[in-house]
Amino acid sequence: MALSELPSESxxxxxxxxxxxxxxxxxxxxxxxxxPWTVKHFEDCLKAGHEAWVICDNEDHIISFTIVQKVVDELHLLNICVQLQHQGQGYGKAMLNHVVQFAKELGSVLIVLEVRRSNTKAQSLYTQAGFNEMSVRRDYYPAEEGREDAILMGLDLRLLSLFGASS
Ligand SMILES: CC(C)(COP(=O)(O)OP(=O)(O)OC[C@H]1O[C@@H](n2cnc3c(N)ncnc32)[C@H](O)[C@@H]1OP(=O)(O)O)[C@@H](O)C(=O)NCCC(=O)NCCS
Known part of the structure; x- marks a missing residue:
């Protein structure tokens, strides 16, 4: 989904x-x-020069944000989030699509990310975009009770172009 396909695109x-x-x-x-990340965590990302974008409404209120880090020929998706009341309306898909386009323009070969095992909503967003599970980092995240695994997912942009998949 592109920005132009969102309900209130104008x-x-x-x-x-x-x-x-x-x-x-x-x-x-x-x-x-x-x-949640702390404000300092976000600040450090901007200071480090990581790419970060926001999707805003007509009054410049933020609906969604994302932060990515270029690591050699890979792009690491560090965070992507949609404001609670706007979830399920296509903004996550639009933002992820922007990241994929950016990675292609940059010449990245792979986009990688980590997602909580319990976060099936995000996993389904990524799977739909063509990401595959690459490995599991056991007990990677703190959880309400104990720890939780991270699923490492990747989108191979060389395969995407080989098979002629669209954006
Ligand atoms: C995960 C997140 C970014 C998805 O963004 P969103 O705007 O809610 O999702 P979209 O409306 O663009 O939907 C995209 C896809 O996500 C999946 N999805 C969205 N809502 C879902 C739900 N309630 N249940 C299951 N899958 C869901 C679907 O695959 C959907 O595609 P479809 O509508 O064609 O079925 C958003 O829910 C969010 O910010 N969650 C909290 C933060 C987070 O978990 N970030 C990811 C960290 S790895």
Whole structure:
């Protein structure tokens, strides 16, 4: 799904995330995840020069954000999140699609990410986009009770172009 296919596309913009966005970004993160990143974590990502974008409504309120890190010829998807009330409306798919396009333009060969085993919603978003499970990191995340596995997922962009898959 592209930005132009979203329901209210004429009011939606995608732009780079800035430090001024971090309070809003952190609020969205806290509402959507049990173990949210801290503001400092977001700040460090921006300071480190990682690419980060937000999707905003017509009043520049943030609906979704993502942060990626280029590691040699791979792109690591560090975070992707949609504001709770806007989940299930195609914004996650649109943002992920933007990341895939960016990776292709950059010449990356692989996009990789880690996702909690219990996060079946996100896994289904990634699987639909062509990601496959690559491996499991046992007890990687803190959980409400004990620890939880991370599933390492990857999208091989060379295979994607070989088989002529669209964006
Ligand atoms: C995971 C997340 C980014 C998905 O974004 P979204 O805008 O809610 O998802 P979309 O509306 O774009 O849906 C994309 C796909 O996700 C999956 N999905 C979305 N909602 C779902 C649900 N309630 N149950 C199962 N799968 C779901 C589906 O595969 C869906 O495709 P479909 O509509 O064609 O079936 C979003 O729910 C979120 O921010 N969750 C909290 C943070 C998080 O878990 N981030 C990922 C960390 S790895």
């Amino acid at each position: 009011h939606i913009t995608l732009r780079k995330m800035t430090v001024a966005d971090l309070t809003a970004v952190s609020t969205i993160e806290k509402q959507s995840t049990l173990f």
